[in-house]
Amino acid sequence: MISHVDNPVLELHNLTVTYENKPAVWNVDYTIPEGNLIGIVGPNGSGKTTMLKAVMGLEKPSSGYVKVFGNDLDKVRDKVAYVPQRGSVDWDFPTSVYDAVLMGRYTKQNLFKRTSKRDREITNDCIKKVQLENFSKRQISQLSGGQQQRVFIARALAQEAELYLLDEPFAGVDAATENAIISLLQEMKAEGKTIMVVHHDLQTAPKYFDWLVMMNTRLIASGKISDVFNQELLNQTYGGRLNILTQVGELLKQTSHPIREKK
Amino acid sequence: MELIIDFFFKDPVVRWVLMAVILMCASAAIVGCFTFLRKRALVGDAISHAILPGICLAFIIAQTKNPMVLMLGAFGSGWLGLITIDFITNRTKLKTDAALGLVLSVFYGFGILLLTTIQNSGNASQSGLDKFLFGNAAAMMQSDAITFGLFSLVLIILIFILFNPLKLVTFDRNFAISRGIPVKRLELLLSVLTVFAIAIGIQAVGVVLMAALLITPASAARFWTHDLKWMIFLAAAFAVISGIMGTFISYTLPKMPTGPWIVTILSTIAIISIIFGFKKGILSKVRLRRLNKKKILRENILKCLYHLGEKAGNFDKFWSTWEILEKREMNKAQLKSGLKQLESRNLVILKGNAAKFSELGKEEGRRVTKIHRLWEIYLTKYMKMAPDHVHNDAEAMEHLITPEIEKDLEVHLKFPLIDPHDSPVPYKDLK
Amino acid sequence: MDAFWIILTGSLVATCCALLGCFLLLRKMTMVGDAISHAVLPGIVLAYLVTASRASFPMLVGAAIFGVITTILIELLSKKGKLQEDAAIGVSFTWLFSIGVILISVFAGQVDLDQDCVLYGEIAYVPLDTLYIGGNNLGPEPVWLLAINLLIIIVFILIGYKGLVVTSFDPILATSLGISTVFWHYSLMSLVSLTTVFSFESVGAIMVVAFLIGPPAVAYLLTEDLKTMLFLSVIFGIGAALGGYFLAVAIDASIAGAMASVIGVEFIFAFIFNPRNGILKRKKLAA
Numbered sequence: 001m002i003s004h005v006d007n008p009v010l011e012l013h014n015l016t017v018t019y020e021n022k023p024a025v026w027n028v029d030y031t032i033p034e035g036n037l038i039g040i041v042g043p044n045g046s047g048k049t050t051m052l053k054a055v056m057g058l059e060k061p062s063s064g065y066v067k068v069f070g071n072d073l074d075k076v077r078d079k080v081a082y083v084p085q086r087g088s089v090d091w092d093f094p095t096s097v098y099d100a101v102l103m104g105r106y107t108k109q110n111l112f113k114r115t116s117k118r119d120r121e122i123t124n125d126c127i128k129k130v131q132l133e134n135f136s137k138r139q140i141s142q143l144s145g146g147q148q149q150r151v152f153i154a155r156a157l158a159q160e161a162e163l164y165l166l167d168e169p170f171a172g173v174d175a176a177t178e179n180a181i182i183s184l185l186q187e188m189k190a191e192g193k194t195i196m197v198v199h200h201d202l203q204t205a206p207k208y209f210d211w212l213v214m215m216n217t218r219l220i221a222s223g224k225i226s227d228v229f230n231q232e233l234l235n236q237t238y239g240g241r242l243n244i245l246t247q248v249g250e251l252l253k254q255t256s257h258p259i260r261e262k263k
Numbered sequence: 264m265e266l267i268i269d270f271f272f273k274d275p276v277v278r279w280v281l282m283a284v285i286l287m288c289a290s291a292a293i294v295g296c297f298t299f300l301r302k303r304a305l306v307g308d309a310i311s312h313a314i315l316p317g318i319c320l321a322f323i324i325a326q327t328k329n330p331m332v333l334m335l336g337a338f339g340s341g342w343l344g345l346i347t348i349d350f351i352t353n354r355t356k357l358k359t360d361a362a363l364g365l366v367l368s369v370f371y372g373f374g375i376l377l378l379t380t381i382q383n384s385g386n387a388s389q390s391g392l393d394k395f396l397f398g399n400a401a402a403m404m405q406s407d408a409i410t411f412g413l414f415s416l417v418l419i420i421l422i423f424i425l426f427n428p429l430k431l432v433t434f435d436r437n438f439a440i441s442r443g444i445p446v447k448r449l450e451l452l453l454s455v456l457t458v459f460a461i462a463i464g465i466q467a468v469g470v471v472l473m474a475a476l477l478i479t480p481a482s483a484a485r486f487w488t489h490d491l492k493w494m495i496f497l498a499a500a501f502a503v504i505s506g507i508m509g510t511f512i513s514y515t516l517p518k519m520p521t522g523p524w525i526v527t528i529l530s531t532i533a534i535i536s537i538i539f540g541f542k543k544g545i546l547s548k549v550r551l552r553r554l555n556k557k558k559i560l561r562e563n564i565l566k567c568l569y570h571l572g573e574k575a576g577n578f579d580k581f582w583s584t585w586e587i588l589e590k591r592e593m594n595k596a597q598l599k600s601g602l603k604q605l606e607s608r609n610l611v612i613l614k615g616n617a618a619k620f621s622e623l624g625k626e627e628g629r630r631v632t633k634i635h636r637l638w639e640i641y642l643t644k645y646m647k648m649a650p651d652h653v654h655n656d657a658e659a660m661e662h663l664i665t666p667e668i669e670k671d672l673e674v675h676l677k678f679p680l681i682d683p684h685d686s687p688v689p690y691k692d693l694k
Numbered sequence: 695m696d697a698f699w700i701i702l703t704g705s706l707v708a709t710c711c712a713l714l715g716c717f718l719l720l721r722k723m724t725m726v727g728d729a730i731s732h733a734v735l736p737g738i739v740l741a742y743l744v745t746a747s748r749a750s751f752p753m754l755v756g757a758a759i760f761g762v763i764t765t766i767l768i769e770l771l772s773k774k775g776k777l778q779e780d781a782a783i784g785v786s787f788t789w790l791f792s793i794g795v796i797l798i799s800v801f802a803g804q805v806d807l808d809q810d811c812v813l814y815g816e817i818a819y820v821p822l823d824t825l826y827i828g829g830n831n832l833g834p835e836p837v838w839l840l841a842i843n844l845l846i847i848i849v850f851i852l853i854g855y856k857g858l859v860v861t862s863f864d865p866i867l868a869t870s871l872g873i874s875t876v877f878w879h880y881s882l883m884s885l886v887s888l889t890t891v892f893s894f895e896s897v898g899a900i901m902v903v904a905f906l907i908g909p910p911a912v913a914y915l916l917t918e919d920l921k922t923m924l925f926l927s928v929i930f931g932i933g934a935a936l937g938g939y940f941l942a943v944a945i946d947a948s949i950a951g952a953m954a955s956v957i958g959v960e961f962i963f964a965f966i967f968n969p970r971n972g973i974l975k976r977k978k979l980a981a
Contacts, residue, residue: 084866084867090863103863247667261659360723363725364903368904369954372953372954375901375950376945379948518802523791533785
């Protein structure tokens with residue numbers, strides 16, 4: 001069950017990303033409609049993070065391509081914000097909440113310039129939006145897990161993007177923070193933003209999302225939650241890997257065989 | 264030549280020294296394999312620097328250059344360095360790399376402080392302590408050589424006795440715990456052995472370059488084998504060869520420090536291994552890639568001939584090169600070389616500028632075509648890809664899929680008859 | 695007067711190293727700094743051979759080239775050769791360093807460089823190396839070179855502060871914003887090799903590491919603000935240079951060795967008194 005849309009915000013075309021020539025994301029092909037809250041689900045190690053990284057140009061695809069707003073990422077970089085997993089940075093880094101959020105305002109162009117007044121205002125606004133205004137001067141090492149996650153989200157908000165990609169924003173946060181984050185995301189959706197969230201809790205998925213991408217190295221389904229959130233597709237997603245696919249993957253790794261023929 | 268004979272056979276002291284160097288290098292390399300596999304390569308670097316103050320302190324206290332006393336000091340401060348590294352990483356927010364660098368440089372600096380005070384105090388018996396910085400195996404005394412050789416031998420024997428549990432701890436710590444193996448004690452033992460091997464090894468290469476004697480042989484060996492036993496054997500062999508050559512050089516040119524020569528030779532072996540190693544070496548990868556490319560070219564030509572035959576309903580027809588090129592875009596020179604390869608394998612019959620299948624070739628062409636179409640079906644059915652997206656993937660996988668996977672595919676897909684583009688799947692029996 | 699020049703040289707080395715070291719520490723790359731400081735040796739020796747002079751422009755070029763070769767070699771061994779990174783670091787720098795030492799031994803007669811200098815520097819001789827321009831005595835040449843180096847570092851950090859911080863804290867974010875992590879990586883590493891070369895004569899190849907890592911580590915334990923950390927690390931670096939000099943004079947030992955030892959003492963104090971989990975804090979909590 002893969003629904004395609006016209007004028008997608010994000011299009012993945014036959015995307016394959018490999019580690020040591022073994023595909024972690026294999027021929028994933030879908031389109032994402034604008035102004036939706038989209039969940040990405042799949043078991044551990046099913047390539048969700050790799051896929052997001054490929055969208056952001058952090059992993060080089062072995063084949064296929066990604067189009068964001070119909071363009072290459074480099075042309076529309078300032079319209080996309082990425083929130084990596086919380087554990088991907090060292091929270092002992094000596095910086096304050098304010099300075100960490102301000103980093104969302106950095107671009108290639110203003111890197112050597114002074115911070116503008118507008119940047120400062122936006123930063124403060126975003127800190128308010130995630131209810132950390134009382135912690136603005138606090139060092140990030142002194143925050144709780146939920147607060148750290150909110151710093152990350154505020155930083156993404158500061159980017160003032162159109163498309164947001166969040167990698168497991170609910171991992172290890174308390175219920176109150178999760179609720180606060182989800183209502184913030186819903187607000188953003190109401191403003192016409194598109195938000196994609198890697199999610200683990202199947203219980204809450206139908207409540208949170210309008211659209212669901214289900215994957216397990218390969219794409220299982222992509223479509224309206226009412227169309228795809230059913231037992232059969234969930235079984236396919238979580239029911240282990242396909243034997244043949246695993247064998248071919250191993251073979252690729254062993255033989256260093258090219259994933260695509262070069263012309 | 265005469266020099267070499269002199270070196271190996273004339274001087275009895277040299278024979279002892281050589282024996283000691285061989286054993287010292289081998290023991291360091293063997294212990295180093297475990298350090299390497301436990302991803303603690305740089306810990307060895309830090310410990311070897313941390314040994315310097317211990318040697319100096321032992322000398323200041325005991326006022327003797329007795330190797331046993333100095334070794335005791337060396338072991339003590341090496342151990343203290345190791346504990347300090349763990350302590351800093353566990354008790355502060357500093358990460359491992361900073362803890363290593365800090366211990367390495369501060370211990371070493373303190374050692375230099377002590378060493379220079381000893382030297383400047385004019386103590387006549389001090390001369391020779393600075394040998395520990397770059398090592399000078401060639402200048403070792405016979406009695407020292409015997410002592411160090413024996414120690415190294417004990418170390419090697421210990422590792423051989425405990426080989427199996429140590430291997431388990433290194434490769435799968437959790438499994439080892441679950442089997443009730445005393446992992447903590449074995450790890451402690453491994454640490455003791457490491458510090459011990461370093462304390463001995465600095466006699467040959469000195470504190471500054473000792474890390475190389477631990478890390479480099481293991482790194483080089485890794486490119487030739489995946490088997491721990493072979494890895495240890497090769498690492499020891501590389502280290503021993505370098506040790507002998509380094510000692511020989513500083514024996515013939517007494518001004519040359521032993522350590523840097525041993526390390527340079529060792530590193531050269533390592534670089535050669537990385538390039539030529541047949542398990543993981545760079546060259547083996549390049550070779551594999553070239554072989555893959557040739558195979559792909561051959562199979563593509565066969566498939567093309569098969570398609571042409573299919574269309575014409577005749578597989579025994581000669582096809583000219585331009586007919587082949589019209590069917591499939593490729594470089595003309597490539598096509599020629601591919602056809603030559605196929606002819607030498609008795610897969611096609613060439614006549615001037617035309618080619619036709621041999622029986623064997625027809626079978627191969629059919630097989631590749633069949634895999635291509637089966638994979639396309641698999642992609643649409645199980646990877647849920649649109650029929651117009653599957654061709655490129657199948658183009659690559661048709662060259663990869665083994666007969667076993669081919670069989671699995673047939674069964675899994677229940678012997679389908681047509682692919683997503685309505686072409687028939689060519690089974691052998693149906694023809 | 696000699697004491698003044700020696701302490702000044704030590705302080706300049708300490709300041710240069712501390713500023714760069716803070717970023718190495720935050721990037722968890724201190725051991726790469728260690729590797730570079732060793733690996734520039736063959737570059738320095740070769741340049742000596744070519745020009746027969748110290749601290750000259752060719753020497754800089756030679757050392758900088760080897761500094762970059764090290765970083766590339768480490769990358770190559772770990773990425774192309776699939777060698778684990780710590781081993782790649784260990785193999786590369788020991789190799790280059792041993793070649794450097796061999797070169798020194800081979801050309802012992804032609805190079806005004808000995809193993810002692812490599813091992814612990816000759817800061818005591820710095821005042822002898824006077825720079826004359828138009829007959830005017832301008833003080834020791836190394837001091838001038840280090841001052842220029844420090845100026846470059848300060849300008850680099852002032853201009854590149856944002857880029858350095860964002861690529862250190864979250865390289866993933868930086869890349870997704872289109873900021874080149876590679877550029878900042880190599881800029882920082884080039885400055886580290888440059889600093890190593892300038893500091894080499896004074897403190898030797900190994901003790902540069904003490905200055906690169908020690909004061910930043912001390913400052914890192916005491917503060918959670920990057921600007922304060924940079925400031926404190928400079929203070930502790932200069933403190934070590936001062937204390938080290940007087941310690942060395944008192945017990946007649948290597949000045950560089952004494953400076954490194956003082957850094958060790960500073961670290962022990964920082965460890966005991968640091969606000970987050972120092973021993974004092976623990977006692978207070980227990981009480």
